[in-house]
Amino acid sequence: MIKPRTPAGVLELLPPDQIAFQRMLDTIRRNFERFGFLPVETPVMELTDVLLTKSGGETERQVYFVQSTGALAKAEEGTPELALRFDLTVPLARYVAEHEHDLAFPFRRYQMQRVYRGERQQRGRFREFYQCDIDVIGKDALSVRFDAELPAVIHAVFSELDIGAFTIQLNNRKLMRGYFEAQGVADPELQALVLREVDKLDKRGEDYVRETLAGEGFGLQPDSVARILDFVKVRSTSHADALAHLDALGDGNAALHEGVAELREVLELVRALGVPESSYALNFSIARGLDYYTGTVYETTLNDYPQIGSICSGGRYENLASHYTKSKLPGVGISIGLTRLFWQLREAGLAHSADSTVQVLVTQMDEAHLPHCLSIANELRAAGINTEVVMEPAKLGKQFKYADRAGIRFVVVLGEDELARGGVTVKDLRREDQFEVTRAELAQTLRVELAQAQVLSTR
Amino acid sequence: MIKPRTPAGVLELLPPDQIAFQRMLDTIRRNFERFGFLPVETPVMELTDVLLTKSGGETERQVYFVQSTGALAKAEEGTPELALRFDLTVPLARYVAEHEHDLAFPFRRYQMQRVYRGERQQRGRFREFYQCDIDVIGKDALSVRFDAELPAVIHAVFSELDIGAFTIQLNNRKLMRGYFEAQGVADPELQALVLREVDKLDKRGEDYVRETLAGEGFGLQPDSVARILDFVKVRSTSHADALAHLDALGDGNAALHEGVAELREVLELVRALGVPESSYALNFSIARGLDYYTGTVYETTLNDYPQIGSICSGGRYENLASHYTKSKLPGVGISIGLTRLFWQLREAGLAHSADSTVQVLVTQMDEAHLPHCLSIANELRAAGINTEVVMEPAKLGKQFKYADRAGIRFVVVLGEDELARGGVTVKDLRREDQFEVTRAELAQTLRVELAQAQVLSTR
Structure with a gap:
């Protein structure tokens, strides 16, 4: 075993x-x-030489290689031919x-x-x-x-x-680069190192970061450090405020100028696309992967759960x-x-x-009525309703309990009395309510109930 | 490169x-x-000892093993820890x-x-x-x-x-086993070998199979062989015909009896579930994996494309x-x-x-109107319509050609005249037809058009 x-x-x-x-x-x-x-959709396996074009790095150390039994048996030296994306x-x-x-x-x-x-x-x-x-x-x-x-x-x-209120945070790498250049941090690698220190603002506090950047290792001018810290703390509070922050940056160098123009155009079109201004903001501290992104960068955070970090980036x-x-x-x-x-x-x-994907459970009161139950299920399914039928005999209470636990809201009961009348009883387990309809009305009635439930659940 | x-x-x-x-x-x-x-959903990787519980066989020879870079570097002997399902x-x-x-x-x-x-x-x-x-x-x-x-x-x-007319073919392993036992083929492995010969009926012809089964290797009685060949050729032509074939098998041994009873119950409930009798049939030649299936077995074939083989089995x-x-x-x-x-x-x-998943292309006649175009797209999307906007300037003819090639049926045009009138022109590229609506009516009009197109495409 x-x-x-x-x-x-x-x-x-x-x-x-x-x-x-x-x-x-x-x-x-x-x-x-x-x-x-x-x-x-792409295959989960790629050829290793296609997948690993960059040499070394964190990525390569985390790759899973794939080998068929045959290749493994040959105990080939070197890198396997296939790897997972x-x-x-x-x-x-x-x-x-x-x-x-x-x-x-x-x-x-x-x-x-x-x-x-x-x-x-x-x-x-x-x-x-x-x-x-x-x-x-x-x-x-x-x-x-x-x-x-x-x-x-x-x-x-x-x-x-x-999943709650969220903010799409925008920045632009060109704008960032231009601003840092103007503060005497022109070298891209130095910029990366400065940004890594800036990232510690939340954890280590402003004093620590200021001292590090002005200290021996970096040797930046105190006023440059102050301007950098002011810059990365920018968070806009409205569309107009975002534009005002961009204006306040002035003309500056070419990179800054281009970055500002790009962000301004993006902001205007985001508004034209109907995104409410409470959902987006400038955040000049966002950098993302420094060797990859070159213009606009995005992060998205849940307002009430900042500790979750960015839930959508790019x-x-x-x-x-x-x-x-x-x-x-x-x-x-x-x-x-x-x-x-x-x-x-x-x-x-x-x-x-x-809720379950199952919308209706057709219960079974008497084995002899199973063909009736199946026929009703067939009608419900034809009407687009996800329907399960109880196929094996069991106590009705147990069948209800099963539906309730499984998150199936509606239960159909077909007893002798109902059969004699050509009717069907529907139990709504959520509202703890029940009603009888004719079999001819059943599918349409349940469609309406399910549509109402859907509207209510999405407010 | x-x-x-x-x-x-x-x-x-x-x-x-x-x-x-x-x-x-x-x-x-x-x-x-x-x-x-x-x-x-399950992970694509399983632990090798969990995945490969049966020793050897075709399956194991075809397994892909997975190794992280670390495990690979250690060049561990033996079987890797992970494998793909x-x-x-x-x-x-x-x-x-x-x-x-x-x-x-x-x-x-x-x-x-x-x-x-x-x-x-x-x-x-x-x-x-x-x-x-x-x-x-x-x-x-x-x-x-x-x-x-x-x-x-x-x-x-x-x-x-x-994808065309199809037939769900039913058989039952107990019925099959019982029938073969009655013909003196009681050993399961011998049954498997007989069935393998029977599988060659289409390719090698009836004479070849009859001679093989009656020949030295199998040594079956000619009348047993004849009964086996008659049996595996059974295909029912209707629900009543299927039941008649089951009745014709008589009482037989316990296995046959049980198989007949099961198939009969399955057939009755399949009918109660509303499956038309033209879509299912008995086929006594269907065996599937002999060491795995023990009762009902299914295969499904396209009536007009038998060469495709079974498209759904179990x-x-x-x-x-x-x-x-x-x-x-x-x-x-x-x-x-x-x-x-x-x-x-x-x-x-x-x-x-x-058709494309994109339902509407909002074209661009004048760059200055892009915010208008985006706003219209926003309204269409809010109405549940999959909408693409042309974001970069291009000749209108080129935009239409793009939509046509991409399988986007409806194109929205917003020119000076339309803008002045508060209207929008819709081109239906399938019907080569166009009409103008007010912007307020646009989303609702397109919803109706798309719903009609959907109904027509599904007949």
Whole structure:
């Protein structure tokens, strides 16, 4: 006998949680499609030489390699031929480069699949997790206007996910670079080091960071340090306030100027797309991956749960697939790490307890009536209602209890009396209510009840 | 520069095909849920000792093992700790045994995920492919009535997939065993060998099979051989004909008797579930995996494309998870290999060319009107319409051509004249028709148009 168990670092769900998770995936997908993004799926395995174009680094240390029994038996030296994807960006780059001549640009794709990382074992860290990504990829060039669509998608997704108030935080790498240059921090690596110190503001406090930056290691002028600290503390409180912060930066150097112009255009179009100004803000401390993003950058946080961190991040990059094609492919994208988000929401008690996917249980009072029960189920299913039938005899109370525990709201009872009258009794377990309808009216009545329940549950 | 390419044996799709594939997945899932099956997803990686409980065999030779960079670097001897699932049945067994005390039995689950097999490289053979499975698992016992639900699910799924007329073929392993015993073929292994010869009927012809079974190797009596050949040729032509075939088998031995009774009950309940009698038939030649299935067995074939083989198969098994738990867990299930089916339908020219997921393209005549265009898109999206906006200036003709090629049916045009009148022009690229509506009416008008298009496309 072998103990049934899953590997460490995976999140396997029982059906009620799986239903809730699936509804989140559906909501995300529906909204991605609402904004005109097209579905892509790629194989979980990529050729190792295609996947690992960058040498070394954290990523490569976390890759899972795949070997068939045959390859393993040969005990081949060297790196296996196949490996599991560790994100959806490298597969996107490979996909776009491989199918370049069959795609229309700007290419708008969404992809929602699992990725794999051999993370250190730790609570809340997953070795297998869903990423839900959208990207727009241009050929040669891509207008900054596309950068404005992504906050609108983020707003639509998280409004419908209904997990509380959130803020989409915007910054621009060019603006940041320009500002730092003006403070005498021109070297990109030095900028990265300064930003790493700035990141410690919350944990170590302002004095610590100020002393570090003005101290021996960095040797920045005290007024430069003061200006940098003022800069990274900027959070806008309204659309007008965001524009005022941009104006206050003045003309500055070319990079700053370009970054300001881009952010201004993005803000105006985000507003035109109907995103309420309470849902977005400038945050000049946001940098994201410094060697990757080059323009707009995004992070999204839950207002009441800042400790969860960013629940949706991304930005603008210069060239997606330089390892695979000579074509220049600039893009902008965002990613939601849904497995981790789901786990965090559940930990925070924010996960919605979902109704079952089963909407109606047809109970069984008398074995002899099973064909009747099946025929009723057939009518309900034809009307689009998810229906389960009790197939084996059991006490009626036990059948009700099962429905209640499983989160099935409506129960259909077909007893002798009802049969004689051509009627059916419907029990609403939520409202602890029951009523009788004719069999001819049953499907339509339940459709109306379910539609009402749906409206009420989404307010 | 590295050539962007996928590993051999995977099916990666361009967006139009991916949309068609995704719609098939959605249809299957919707119907699985319609019949009260609950979603389950399991990790793609299982612990090797959990996955490979049976020693040797074809399966083990095709397994993909997974190793993190760290494990690989240590060049450990022996079998890696992790491996990719090769079907959804072993993970189901592990899942049910692991979560036994948290599940309600009979446990009705569906699972639609990819599985991995290191198949020999061959056209139409896939190393990564989707399986779409449903199973009902009982604790200790499971009524044969559940066996009747699966043909109803198969009927619902393939009717809605709309890929042509199909027949769900039914048989029963007990009936088969009983009949073979009565012909002097009592040994299970001998039965398997006889069935393997019988399988050659189509390819080698009846004379060849008759001579083989009556010949030295098998040494069966000629009249036994004749009765076996008559038996395996049985195909019922209607519900009444199916019952008549069962009656004609007589009482026979215990196994035959039990098999006949089970098949009779299944047939009656399949009818009660509203499956038309043209969609199911007895086929006494169907055996499926002999060491696994013990009662009802199913295969489904497309009437006009028999060469595609079974598109949905399964059956009843005695005990799901004997390797993991002492509990007896009988079950019944079916599986659709969707990747292969999609590929075969496409090869046969049966794949439906799908409209884009994008329903409306808002074109751009004048850059200055972009905020207007975005605002209109916002209204359409709020009305549930999947909308793409042209974000960069281009000739209108080019924008129309893009929509046409992408399969986007409706195009919204917002010119000076329309703007002045507060109107919007809608072009229907399918009907090559156009009309003007007020902006206030736009979303509602397009909803009606799209609903009509949907009704017409599904007949």
